[in-house]
Amino acid sequence: MRYLILAGALALAGTATLPAYAATTHIPDAAVKTAIQLRKQARHDDTAYQLVRDLTTQVGPRLAGGANDAKARAWLMARLQKMGFDRVYTEPVSYPKWVRRSESGAIVSPYRQHLVLSALGYSAGTPKGGLTAEVVAFKNLAALKAAPAAKVRGKIVYLGQAMHRFRDGRDYGRIGSPQRVAGPPIAAAKGAVAYILRSAGTDMHERIAHTGVTGFTDPAKAIPAAALSNPDADQLERELASGQPVRVHLDLDVGFDGRYTGANVVAELDGSRYPHQFIDMGGHLDSWDPGTGAIDDGAGIAIAVGAAHLIAQLPQRPARGIRVIAFANEEFGLWGGKAYARAHAKDVTGHVLGSESDLGADRIYRMSASVKPEARPAVAQIATVLKPLGVAYDPKRPGGGGSDLSQIHGVGMAALSLSQDATRYFDWHHTSNDTLDKIDRDALTQNVAVYAVWSYMAAQAKGDFGSGRGAFAGDGAGE
Amino acid sequence: MRYLILAGALALAGTATLPAYAATTHIPDAAVKTAIQLRKQARHDDTAYQLVRDLTTQVGPRLAGGANDAKARAWLMARLQKMGFDRVYTEPVSYPKWVRRSESGAIVSPYRQHLVLSALGYSAGTPKGGLTAEVVAFKNLAALKAAPAAKVRGKIVYLGQAMHRFRDGRDYGRIGSPQRVAGPPIAAAKGAVAYILRSAGTDMHERIAHTGVTGFTDPAKAIPAAALSNPDADQLERELASGQPVRVHLDLDVGFDGRYTGANVVAELDGSRYPHQFIDMGGHLDSWDPGTGAIDDGAGIAIAVGAAHLIAQLPQRPARGIRVIAFANEEFGLWGGKAYARAHAKDVTGHVLGSESDLGADRIYRMSASVKPEARPAVAQIATVLKPLGVAYDPKRPGGGGSDLSQIHGVGMAALSLSQDATRYFDWHHTSNDTLDKIDRDALTQNVAVYAVWSYMAAQAKGDFGSGRGAFAGDGAGE
Numbered sequence: 001m002r003y004l005i006l007a008g009a010l011a012l013a014g015t016a017t018l019p020a021y022a023a024t025t026h027i028p029d030a031a032v033k034t035a036i037q038l039r040k041q042a043r044h045d046d047t048a049y050q051l052v053r054d055l056t057t058q059v060g061p062r063l064a065g066g067a068n069d070a071k072a073r074a075w076l077m078a079r080l081q082k083m084g085f086d087r088v089y090t091e092p093v094s095y096p097k098w099v100r101r102s103e104s105g106a107i108v109s110p111y112r113q114h115l116v117l118s119a120l121g122y123s124a125g126t127p128k129g130g131l132t133a134e135v136v137a138f139k140n141l142a143a144l145k146a147a148p149a150a151k152v153r154g155k156i157v158y159l160g161q162a163m164h165r166f167r168d169g170r171d172y173g174r175i176g177s178p179q180r181v182a183g184p185p186i187a188a189a190k191g192a193v194a195y196i197l198r199s200a201g202t203d204m205h206e207r208i209a210h211t212g213v214t215g216f217t218d219p220a221k222a223i224p225a226a227a228l229s230n231p232d233a234d235q236l237e238r239e240l241a242s243g244q245p246v247r248v249h250l251d252l253d254v255g256f257d258g259r260y261t262g263a264n265v266v267a268e269l270d271g272s273r274y275p276h277q278f279i280d281m282g283g284h285l286d287s288w289d290p291g292t293g294a295i296d297d298g299a300g301i302a303i304a305v306g307a308a309h310l311i312a313q314l315p316q317r318p319a320r321g322i323r324v325i326a327f328a329n330e331e332f333g334l335w336g337g338k339a340y341a342r343a344h345a346k347d348v349t350g351h352v353l354g355s356e357s358d359l360g361a362d363r364i365y366r367m368s369a370s371v372k373p374e375a376r377p378a379v380a381q382i383a384t385v386l387k388p389l390g391v392a393y394d395p396k397r398p399g400g401g402g403s404d405l406s407q408i409h410g411v412g413m414a415a416l417s418l419s420q421d422a423t424r425y426f427d428w429h430h431t432s433n434d435t436l437d438k439i440d441r442d443a444l445t446q447n448v449a450v451y452a453v454w455s456y457m458a459a460q461a462k463g464d465f466g467s468g469r470g471a472f473a474g475d476g477a478g479e
Numbered sequence: 480m481r482y483l484i485l486a487g488a489l490a491l492a493g494t495a496t497l498p499a500y501a502a503t504t505h506i507p508d509a510a511v512k513t514a515i516q517l518r519k520q521a522r523h524d525d526t527a528y529q530l531v532r533d534l535t536t537q538v539g540p541r542l543a544g545g546a547n548d549a550k551a552r553a554w555l556m557a558r559l560q561k562m563g564f565d566r567v568y569t570e571p572v573s574y575p576k577w578v579r580r581s582e583s584g585a586i587v588s589p590y591r592q593h594l595v596l597s598a599l600g601y602s603a604g605t606p607k608g609g610l611t612a613e614v615v616a617f618k619n620l621a622a623l624k625a626a627p628a629a630k631v632r633g634k635i636v637y638l639g640q641a642m643h644r645f646r647d648g649r650d651y652g653r654i655g656s657p658q659r660v661a662g663p664p665i666a667a668a669k670g671a672v673a674y675i676l677r678s679a680g681t682d683m684h685e686r687i688a689h690t691g692v693t694g695f696t697d698p699a700k701a702i703p704a705a706a707l708s709n710p711d712a713d714q715l716e717r718e719l720a721s722g723q724p725v726r727v728h729l730d731l732d733v734g735f736d737g738r739y740t741g742a743n744v745v746a747e748l749d750g751s752r753y754p755h756q757f758i759d760m761g762g763h764l765d766s767w768d769p770g771t772g773a774i775d776d777g778a779g780i781a782i783a784v785g786a787a788h789l790i791a792q793l794p795q796r797p798a799r800g801i802r803v804i805a806f807a808n809e810e811f812g813l814w815g816g817k818a819y820a821r822a823h824a825k826d827v828t829g830h831v832l833g834s835e836s837d838l839g840a841d842r843i844y845r846m847s848a849s850v851k852p853e854a855r856p857a858v859a860q861i862a863t864v865l866k867p868l869g870v871a872y873d874p875k876r877p878g879g880g881g882s883d884l885s886q887i888h889g890v891g892m893a894a895l896s897l898s899q900d901a902t903r904y905f906d907w908h909h910t911s912n913d914t915l916d917k918i919d920r921d922a923l924t925q926n927v928a929v930y931a932v933w934s935y936m937a938a939q940a941k942g943d944f945g946s947g948r949g950a951f952a953g954d955g956a957g958e
Contacts, residue, residue: 057717058590111537113771116911206685207770207911231914235771238536238915291686292592292714432595432686435710436717 025375025463027382031318034460035385035453038310042449048306049441051079052299052361056292056436063289064329065097065260072285073265076326080267080305084312085324087270090263091343093328095335096219097260098122100289101253105196105226107236108132110244115236116229117196118290118431119254120180121213121332124222126194130251131224133193137240141178144186153191156248158240159183160198160233169359169422176200176426177212184214184225194224194250198233203427207231210430211288213332219256226252262286262328264336267305269312271321271459276347278323279455280354280413281307284330284337284404291434295425299439299447300357300402301326306444307451311459318459320352327404330358337404341411348412349468353458355416356402357447360429361439362421364450365390368397371414372466379416379465382457389449391418414465418450504854504942506861510797513939514864514932517789521928527785528920530558531778531840535771535915542768543808544576544739551764552744555805559746559784563791564803566749569742570822572807574814575698576739577601579768580732584675584705586715587611589723594715595708596675597769597910598733599659600692600811603701605673609730610703612672616719620657623665632670635727637719638662639677639712648838648901655679655905656691663693663704673729674704677712682906686710689909690767692811698735705731741765741807743815746784748791750800750938755826757802758934759833759892760786763809763816763883770913774904778918778926779836779881780805785923786930790938797938799831806883809837816883820890827891828947832937834895835881836926839908840918841900843929844869847876850893851945858895858944861936868928870897893944897929 027035055075062072073090080088098121105115136155138144144152144159159179163171177200184195199210209229216222228236239246265285271277283300287293304324311322327336344351353371367386369379376395383393400406401415409415428434458465506514534554541551552569559567577600584594615634617623623631623638638658642650656679663674678689688708695701707715718725744764750756762779766772783803790801806815823830832850846865848858855874862872879885880894888894907913937944 053717057592057714060590060592111539113536113539205912205914205916207687207914208685231912231916234916235536235914238532433684433710435684435686435714437684437710437713 023374025378025461025465027378027457027461031457031460032381032385034314035457038452038456039385039389039449041310042307042452043445045306045310045445045448047309048302048444048448049439051305052294052302052439053436055298056294060292061289062285062287062293064095064286064332065262066289069262069286073263076265076285083305083309085267085269087268090265091339092261092263093336093339094259094261095329095332097257098332099254099257103226103252103254105248105250107239107246108249109247110242111239113235115232116207116209117226117232118209118211119252120184120211120225120227122216122222122256123214123225123252123254125255126224126250126252130249131193132247132249135240135246135248141183144183147190149190152187155192156194156196157187157192158196158236160237162198163200163202163426165202165423165426167365167421167423168419169425172200172426180212180227181215184223185216185221188221188223192223196226196228196248199227199229201230201426201429201431204230208431208433211290212430224250224252226250264328264340265326267308267324269308269322270317271319272317273319275321276350277320277352278350279320279459280323280325280351280405281356281451281455282325282327283357284327286329286331287434288331288430290432292436293434294436295360295434295438296429297330297358299361299444303357303444303447303451306448307455310452311456318456320459322455322459330404334404334407337407340404341407344408345411348408351408351413351467353414353416353465354401354405354409355418355454356405357418357451358403359420359422360425361444361447362424363390363443363446364418364420366392366394366419368394368417369399370409372469375414375463375465378461378463382454385453385457386450389446391450412468414467416454502853504857504940504944506857506936506940510936510939511860511864513793514936517931517935518864518868518928520789521786521931522924524785524789524924524927526788527781527923527927528918530784531773531781531918532915534777535773539771540768541764541766541772543574543765543811544741545768548741548765552742555744555764562784562788564746564748566747569744570818571740571742572815572818573738573740574808574811576736577811578733578736582705582731582733584727584729586718586725587728588726589721590718592714594711595686595688596705596711597688597690598731599663599690599704599706601695601701601735602693602704602731602733604734605703605729605731609728610672611726611728614719614725614727620662623662626669628669631666634671635673635675636666636671637675637715639716641677642679642681642905644681644902644905646844646900646902647898648904651679651905659691659706660694663702664695664700667700667702671702673702675727676706678706678708680709680905680908680910683709687910687912690769691909703729703731705729743807743819744805746787746803748787748801749796750798751796752798754800755829756799756831757829758799758938759802759804759830759884760835760930760934761804761806762836763806765808765810766913767810767909769911771915772913773915774839774913774917775908776809776837778840778923782836782923782926782930785927786934789931790935797935799938801934801938809883813883813886816886819883820886823887824890827887830887830892830946832893832895832944833880833884833887834878834897834933835884836897836930837882838899838901839904840923840926841903842869842922842925843897843899845871845873845898847873847896848878849888851948854893854942854944857940857942861933864932864936865929868925870929891947893946895933
């Protein structure tokens with residue numbers, strides 16, 4: 001936080017033609033020129049779209065540890081190997097496996113109604129034949145926390161707080177995610193037999209449930225947990241409003257299933273001058289199973305690969321290498337990102353700057369950074385080149401690096417945040433609706449242009465961005 | 480059609496204060512005044528909304544012949560009996576029963592993908608364990624019709640023509656409905672093993688399939704038939720575009736299941752002067768099973784009941800009676816409407832004017848009529864009272880009476896068409912998304928106001944509208 005006041009002043013001073021001086025990181029004029037050229041090329045390049053199209057069509061859903069996990073990795077490695085990267089390899093990631101076999105539910109009284117629902121990650125299964133219990137509803141997480149266990153014991157807990165659409169998707173962090181992640185263990189600890197919630201989604205009129213992970217970590221303490229579609233939550237609330245006891249039946253054949261070892265897939269372009277320094281970017285290869293993982297997060301991988309591919313076609317490699325990481329199992333809790341941070345903490349100085357794309361495929365509207373103060377001029381130079389793409393630079397806001405890369409940022413990698421317009425994202429997030437048709441081809445090229453520009457400029461910068469100084473941990477910028 | 484030229488001229492002459500003369504039907508001033516009062520009251524009356532809310536919450540889906548068929552009838556009769564009608568009774572309707580037990584499907588090659596689909600009404604089931612066959616795609620119905628049987632035999636036929644949104648919902652009649660109704664029997668006759676289509680719906684980005692009836696009438700000639708959600712149709716088309724043979728697996732446990740006798744539910748307000756003359760209005764009580772039948776067609780019943788309820792509260796009954804019909808089994812082919820027409824053909828003169836609401840709950844923007852020329856002045860008077868509600872009168876267009884009432888119109892009942900804005904309707908039509916939240920409360924009161932106005936004015940008209948003259952059959956106005 002102490003960086004931020006200084007940073008603002010330096011940002012104002014920063015221009016694309018700032019003279020080089022020792023203490024300050026800057027980007028040479030020739031690199032700025034090339035970045036402008038990449039920006040233009042990216043807007044007419046279809047590589048990213050083709051990648052996410054083919055990934056979602058030829059592989060489809062990619063639940064971590066599921067049948068498509070290894071298939072997706074093999075598919076992506078084959079694809080990357082044909083694209084001019086200097087090196088494609090994997091790094092192992094191990095995590096508890098969770099499986100979804102079937103799921104169904106209904107309100108059984110006072111009025112029988114089918115429920116469209118989705119079991120949540122790390123949810124326990126119900127006993128064979130399902131379970132039926134009375135529902136106790138709480139207004140929000142605080143009310144559940146405050147409730148005496150006697151009110152909860154033996155009941156199905158329901159939380160129904162709704163999310164609304166915002167460009168920055170803020171209701172996911174404020175409402176949707178806590179209600180889904182933190183709520184179930186609290187209900188379980190108070191003796192609830194199951195936990196259901198209004199989907200963490202802004203599609204208020206679709207009979208489509210939003211899955212996602214819970215905060216259960218110990219299989220012995222997990223209870224069945226599921227999300228209802230928004231109209232089904234409305235229906236349940238109408239029955240609750242009748243004042244009569246409401247009983248719900250849940251039949252979830254899901255649960256923990258041993259351990260799985262997958263891998264992060266890494267593709268590298270060599271640096272021409274600093275073989276041990278890299279710019280990190282990427283997305284995550286796993287997806288939730290109901291959709292085909294187009295916006296979450298096929299797009300993220302496509303954007304990073306599309307950007308690196310443009311850089312790969314330049315007559316020569318930039319000074320530093322470019323590393324594209326397709327992370328394993330982000331969805332169940334950043335397992336790929338955590339493994340990457342553990343594996344690379346010792347060489348974090350070589351991870352010069354990083355940013356991951358994991359909020360869909362709509363346009364980037366804002367950049368922020370967590371870098372050393374002396375690198376702000378270089379960030380401001382990047383901002384100048386990004387400006388015509390509609391990206392504003394907010395020098396007062398930290399940059400968290402995105403979902404998985406937040407983990408290595410937490411151990412010292414300098415990072416950007418490139419905020420995408422998330423207005424529509426939570427309509428489709430973690431649902432069967434996460435499909436290719438949600439990707440706007442033009443918006444995708446804007447993302448590719450942004451990633452090509454910043455990664456190339458950072459790779460060509462004179463001076464570093466502060467990685468390895470241990471100064472970014474806990475700056476609260478994780479996404 | 481020969482009425483229409485004359486009608487235009489008379490419509491121009493028609494005003495709310497037209498003097499009464501023998502040959503011309505008109506509405507007395509006092510009735511016009513009361514209609515204006517009803518129009519105002521309706522806009523603040525919540526009766527219709529409460530009815531459709533409770534029907535969809537307390538009963539839910541109402542598949543014709545299914546478990547909720549009798550339940551819905553009993554529920555509605557009990558409700559109507561408390562609402563001040565003079566008579567509530569049923570008239571039997573018999574039809575072949577069709578059941579849906581389970582349905583699933585997938586593309587199995589070249590790339591395995593789960594398919595979101597819904598079996599269609601009167602579809603045959605697949606053999607136990609499902610069937611797998613290669614897909615042959617046709618651009619549209621004409622191409623399927625023109626195809627040699629050799630190209631179709633043993634294959635799964637796919638039609639993928641898309642609908643677009645229009646206020647008058649025209650693509651349903653032009654594309655969606657023919658592709659779903661006419662297509663399957665044509666494919667079956669050419670030896671196809673199954674038929675799949677792009678859902679007849681305008682929600683291009685929802686993984687939600689639109690069910691609906693096919694044209695199969697003989698169980699022995701039916702083949703399995705199902706609709707894919709729009710994004711699943713896109714996925715299938717991408718696989719077809721790969722040029723490789725595409726094989727699909729379908730497992731539909733559905734089919735004809737004997738015969739069922741249900742009933743139309745009729746609620747009447749007595750006429751104070753003409754006990755054997757009625758104004759007919761209503762909707763259909765059955766719905767498709769995936770949703771709760773809110774817009775199709777709980778709303779139609781609610782609108783008619785809401786309107787009649789306002790009239791019931793007037794100090795005295797209008798000259799003619801008001802009849803609200805909640806039709807049985809519209810969805811599988813107007814079974815309730817056909818039974819009603821058969822039962823009442825002999826007394827069609829007593830069905831003075833009719834119109835059914837069956838295109839959702841959005842605002843009515845246009846009125847048209849099929850009446851005798853001498854009744855046009857009265858229709859113009861109705862139009863004058865409806866105008867402040869945003870309803871335009873098109874005197875050149877026939878009025879078909881709506882879905883079920885089109886049948887008695889076909890045997891001579893004079894009829895109106897009250898066209899609702901269908902821009903959003905086909906996003907939700909015949910899907911799990913047909914739920915209460917799709918109903919705009921204010922738009923619903925506009926519909927109630929329109930139905931209260933026209934039905935009351937017609938019930939008070941001096942002179943008739945031409946029912947029983949045998950002149951309306953085949954005027955092409957059926958909806």
